[in-house]
Amino acid sequence: MTAERCREWRESLGAHALGRLSGEERAALEAHLEGCSDCRAELDSLASVAKLMPLADPERFGAAPQPPAALADRVVAAVAAERRGGRRRRIRFGLALSGATAAVAAALLAIFVFTGDGDPSPERHVVFGSLPPGLEISATLEPHAFGSEIHMYVKGAPPGTLCRVFLRGRNGAQLPAGSFRYRWGEGSVAVLSSAFDLSETEAIAVRVGDRTFVAPVGGDADA
Amino acid sequence: MPAGGLSRERDVREAYAAHAGELYGFALRSLGDSGLAEEAVQETFLRAWRAGDRFDPQLGSLRTWLFAILRNVVIDLGRARAARPSLAEGGIEPSVEPLDEALLAWQVEEAMRRIGEQHRRVLIETYYRGRPYGEVAEELGVPEGTVKSRVYYGLRALRVAMEEIGYDG
Numbered sequence: 001m002t003a004e005r006c007r008e009w010r011e012s013l014g015a016h017a018l019g020r021l022s023g024e025e026r027a028a029l030e031a032h033l034e035g036c037s038d039c040r041a042e043l044d045s046l047a048s049v050a051k052l053m054p055l056a057d058p059e060r061f062g063a064a065p066q067p068p069a070a071l072a073d074r075v076v077a078a079v080a081a082e083r084r085g086g087r088r089r090r091i092r093f094g095l096a097l098s099g100a101t102a103a104v105a106a107a108l109l110a111i112f113v114f115t116g117d118g119d120p121s122p123e124r125h126v127v128f129g130s131l132p133p134g135l136e137i138s139a140t141l142e143p144h145a146f147g148s149e150i151h152m153y154v155k156g157a158p159p160g161t162l163c164r165v166f167l168r169g170r171n172g173a174q175l176p177a178g179s180f181r182y183r184w185g186e187g188s189v190a191v192l193s194s195a196f197d198l199s200e201t202e203a204i205a206v207r208v209g210d211r212t213f214v215a216p217v218g219g220d221a222d223a
Numbered sequence: 224m225p226a227g228g229l230s231r232e233r234d235v236r237e238a239y240a241a242h243a244g245e246l247y248g249f250a251l252r253s254l255g256d257s258g259l260a261e262e263a264v265q266e267t268f269l270r271a272w273r274a275g276d277r278f279d280p281q282l283g284s285l286r287t288w289l290f291a292i293l294r295n296v297v298i299d300l301g302r303a304r305a306a307r308p309s310l311a312e313g314g315i316e317p318s319v320e321p322l323d324e325a326l327l328a329w330q331v332e333e334a335m336r337r338i339g340e341q342h343r344r345v346l347i348e349t350y351y352r353g354r355p356y357g358e359v360a361e362e363l364g365v366p367e368g369t370v371k372s373r374v375y376y377g378l379r380a381l382r383v384a385m386e387e388i389g390y391d392g
Contacts, residue, residue, distance in 0.1 A: 011368070014375030018350055046375075048392050049331075049382045055324060056331035058351040060252075061343060064336055067247035071261050072239055075268045079235050082269065123231055140233045151233045189236060 009039055017046040018053075073136075073155075083125070126204055128215045137213060139165075139204055147195040150177055152206065154190070157182040161209045167196045168203040168214075182208070229275035229285075235268055242286055243268075245388065246293050248333060253297050253325035263300055267293040287389060297322060327390075334384035342377030345370055 009032050015021050016029055033040050128137040136155040141148050152165055165177040178192035194201075198217070205214045229235050243264055250260035250267075270292050271278075278288055301322075335343055348359045349370065356374075360367040382390075 011372040011375045014378040015356070015371050017378060018374065020349065020356065020374075045382060046378045049378060049385060052327050052331050052385075052392075053346075053350060055328040056335065057328070058335075058347055060332045061335045061347065064244065064248050064333065065251050065257075066244055067261060067264060071247075071264060072236075072243065074261075075239055075243075075265050076232065076236055078265055078269055079232055079272045082272065083232065125232055140231060142231075153233070153236065189233060 006036065006039055009036070010042060013039065013043050013046055017043060017050040080125070080127075122198075124198065124217055126215045126217055128206070128213045131213065132211075135208070137206060137208070139206075139215070141198055141201070141204070141217060143198040144193075147193060148177075148198045148201060150192040150194060150204070152180070152190045152192060154182050154206075154208065157208050159183055163190070163209075164207045165192055166205045166207075167194045167201050167217075168205065169196055169200050170202045171200070174205075177204075229268070229271045229278065231275075234275065235272055238271070238285060238289065239268060242289050245286075245333065246289060249290070249326065249329045250293060250297060252329040252332070253322055254300060259300055263293060263296045266296045266300075270296065290389060294322065294326070330385050330388055330390050331381070333388055334381050334390075337384040337387070338377060338380040341373055342380050345373040346377045346381070349374060 009029060012021060012025060012029050016026065021029060033043065123140050123142045126139040126141065128139075131137060134156040136153070138153045140151045140153075142151075148167065150165060150167075152163070154163060157163070159182065161182045162179060163182055164179040166174050167177050168174045175194055175196055177194035178190075180190035180192070201217045203214050203216050205212055207213075229238055246267060247260055247264050250263040251257060254260050254263060267289060271289055274292075278285065335346070344363075345359060348354050348362075349356060356370045357367050360370045363370070
């Protein structure tokens, strides 16, 4: 069967998968399908999707529902709280897992388990206190051979605000770690780097517009 | 550097930015309540964070892993809700669809949102509204054969979109 010939048949396959061909058209198409395994495979592929279409509610084909913007902050705060707590927090809806659910969860997790609990992460999470209302700044610093990698999270500055980041060493020296612009209404993360090793870094400073905020960089990862 | 797990807080932020919309969409579809859906998303990221170093990108995408966790969270939340009979009496009757069916339904709906407007339109008119191809063709000002071919390419696009969001049937 030539590809061009099949093309004509193919365009009927959707209507066929959805049961909308007239008797005559259907008979002709089925005769073609008898002798064309490619078209049969294509029909199978369409039919597997067509059979799921009744599950969907066409009222929901409009814009996808979005979580409220505040949920992002709540998730990050919940993770940060758990990290600071150092041990597993009791979850709020904390219904004890029944044996069956636990088994399902264990089976699903087992698919991904290759390593056990690793060593504490060497990164440092830094929180900036005393910020004006509406402004959020935090940073995560990671040690590297070249020095430190810095992930700056900023939210709530006027769009377009120039932000400049500095690291201050324990010896009092200060090195610029780069700059970025805060663009969006939502939180954004900028990735920067500095020649300072994490171990010799005492504080991180960020100048947002014309205001400078400083936060100490702790000595231990989970201090 | 770990490849893609959630061992650091910034990983959580990045994963949230990439996947929270879909996770929330499915949670809302299966739980039928926006407050519960938010709780489910938050719990999913917390569990992912706790198990962050166990994620192995060679075994599946981060998205797939998060959906597997969310699925368990939804089951647990469903049980918690079943233990609170007052909810059903309060006039709010959350959806009770079986979970796997809810996932497929959400996948079809999400895929429908992703395909082109022309394709979505003919599938809605001819399939969901059951209208004759000729009538739809006239309304759109195109030959009937064009409607038929749009149904075909629309179904193909729907399949591709569903595969993108995890359908593997």
